[in-house]
Amino acid sequence: MARNIVEFRNLKTYFYTEEGVVKAVNDVSFSIREGETVCVVGESGCGKSVTALSLMRLIQSPPGKIVGGEIIFDGRDILKLSDAEMRRIRGNEIGMIFQEPMTSLNPVLTIGDQLMEPLMLHKHMTKKEAWNKAIELIKQVGIPRAEQIMTSYPHELSGGMRQRIMIAMAISCDPKLLIADEPTTALDVTIQAQILDLLRRLKEEKKMALMLITHDLGIVAEMADYVVVMYAGKVIEEAPVRELFKNPKHPYTRGLLKAKPVIGRRQERLYTIPGQVPNPIDLGDFCYFSDRCEYTMDVCRKKMPPLVADENGHKVACWLYEGEWKK
């Protein structure tokens, strides 16, 4: 049994706005094992991106603040590290790629400069060593004519190529964990297939753990070993991937799986989850999905269901299963 590379323990990240407090991440706990791909799934406002940014300690403060909990990375509590120590981890032991390839790269620096920077900074390479390693990285991510790319600027590359460069930058220092925040959402579907394939390959070669944030259940099915489903700042279900798709427990997860049209499965009318995500401001102690759920009971509106588990490692936070399973 591989050990945990990341453990989120009761993480709470709040945003203090003039309207009120937004509990973007509201007592979230889950783990990522070495070499494992964990997909964090959810729709807008569920807190998946904020969770990743909390791990990287990139939360803008104000208005955001990590108000509670611990994040254990490789045995150390990230939240207790100094800024300098955190900088040594970012880009080095943890890599991150973002959604928008257009804006993630600095438009006024060449690709070469941007690739060499983390190598020289974290791995203390000389310019020549960094140059060679950068060329190697470009080849690793499947871009031909590496020398030409080194002296190009971001605007000269296509979206798919930029995303590959981002990946190259993120893995350049052989991180133990790669965070990918909706890496293919802005890309065409044929390019998406290439990028997902690349991520899978790199993960194998480098034995990295991958934290993949997405809203697309198809990507989850393809990439994940383990799935964490979030809603309105809380984890409402987690399970190994096959278990989740075979036996989705939480009504929201079920609803999501039913609502998305799937190629080959034709229906008369799409199943819909009525209503919309709740107002994130000043949420109280009740199940946040209760006003959209078809199985709502009295208790759902009065108290927040805790996350309970069964023998398969399948966890769910729903009053329907309370009592059946243990905490």
Next chain:
Amino acid sequence: MERLTPTLDYRKNRKKGGTSLWQDAFRRFIKNKYAILGLVILTFMFLFAFVGPYFSPHQDVPDVTKANQPPSNEHWLGTDNLGRDVLLRLMLAGRISLTIGIVATLILLLIGVTLGSIAGYYGGWLDVIIMRIADIIYAMPGLPILIVMGAIMSDLKIPPAHRIYYVMFILGIISWVGVARLVRSQILSLKEQEFMLATEVLGLRDSKKIIKHLFPNVLPTVIVAGTLGVASSIISESALSFLGLGVVPPTPSWGYMLSAANNMIDFAKRPWLWIPPGVAIMLTVLAINFVGDALRDAFDPRQKI
């Protein structure tokens, strides 16, 4: 068809009927401490300049017997080289500078918004011509031109009372370029916004498109540019008058009063002559900048309330 849950009510104290972006902007503006400070200072300056003189016991006439007196109970800021009360002069000069600043700005806004709108909305060769003219004017060095104009005005022996109109006009017609560019680029980017494309698909008349859809979205930029334009017009006028090329005596002007600092003796021995106008200019321009910046922040929808 399923029922939709009602709209997310983010605001606690919501009035019936929703809050427009103008109301949001107003709320953001009020919360800005610098904005309030700026407004207070400006209100004071306006009252000082336009209402103040009525409260002064003195007249704006020379009385050489009282020349160059330091501040006293009778003359709070002393007298100038012709025996006139400096405080009174400061107030009267304020009228001139503020008026010139506002009128010049209105002129430049009129020209700039019109030309910028035409260039942005119609594009094509109109756009090219207007923008090249703008480039040429922009490339011309401002101060030398103003100086030359000032010299020409003196040469043509234009009476002092009329000079201020010429100054306002000239400042207006050489400063419109910045606003024109701003308005043009706003309109260019707005034109591509999907809601503008929608107005075309809906088949709205051109007039409706421009008045109801374009203008309200361009207005904030124009308001901010206008506000800051007043500040730069005041400074330009002060600079001109300091050089004796703008407003000339007996018309009072802060810039002209400031030129006392050019004289070694006045500079060293009679600070009450040049410090007050300097402070007045600085306070006014600072206050305008506070208000202008606050307006810009207030209109920017990316700012949270």
Next chain:
Amino acid sequence: MSEPLIEVKNLKKYFPIRGGVLQRTIGYVKAVDGVSFTINKGETLSLVGESGCGKSTVGRTIIRLYDKTDGDVLFKGIPIHSLKKSELRKLRPKMQMVFQDPFSSLNPRLRIGDAVGEALLDHGLVSKNELRDRVIEALEMCGLASYHIDRYPHEFSGGQRQRIGIARALILDPEFIVLDEPVSSLDVSIQAQIINLLMDLQQQKGLTYLFISHDLSVVEHISTRVAVMYLGNIVEMASRDELFDHPLHPYTQALLSAVPIPDPDLKRERIILEGDIPSPANPPKGCKFHTRCPFAKDICKEQVPEFRDVGGGHYVACHLV
């Protein structure tokens, strides 16, 4: 057999590329390079494709948001691009559009009641007294409430704004609506609501849709017929069932295989295309897809394949079929 509502014949739309000091035209982006199809009354034709394929441009050119470069567009037999501006304006209510971005498709400074109703008033189709009732009717038909009429767009969520956009198009009683990626910016659970709404409205009002999307799963659900576009041309067009069950063009096959399916046990033969999508300013010679096609032959590099019917209304442009 219903008659064609929309006929598109060899439509071309080129955008000039300007360069140099004098902004001379140095080239063209051939966004739409010879596209032909018909849409029958009551049908939904979907245009699918990736970036640069020209599907949005087709939609916008059909309703004359852009002027055409060549070809013809007929609405009920009327050539749209030959109309004078005033005649076009009169025809506008019959052909409407729903845009992709719920955040920029509504004027942020206009109350939504005004946004939805203003066109009705401007065309003189209703009196001031009736306006409010008509607006409320349209909003309620789209799942909104009457008290929303005084609110501003920024007070609504993305899904609600799309509903407002649909109400705005619907209130004019159109016959034809171009839906340009109407659900792409929305969450999955909201997408389903909007798609159901669109299909219900189509049934109730006998609407004809041109549905533009890159999302094949949504397209499969909503379409009667599907056309696949690549770099300005249609490479395959067939009825929904035909296209998804028997895709003939290699690009269609690759597209279908690339869509991730939410079933972890499914093993798939994925066709991964090499390289990036070429620029529409400089498309490859011959068959534009040959640079990425896993089956490309010599003839594909030289000759443009003919777009022809290979049986039962199934059109393909490929030398290998």
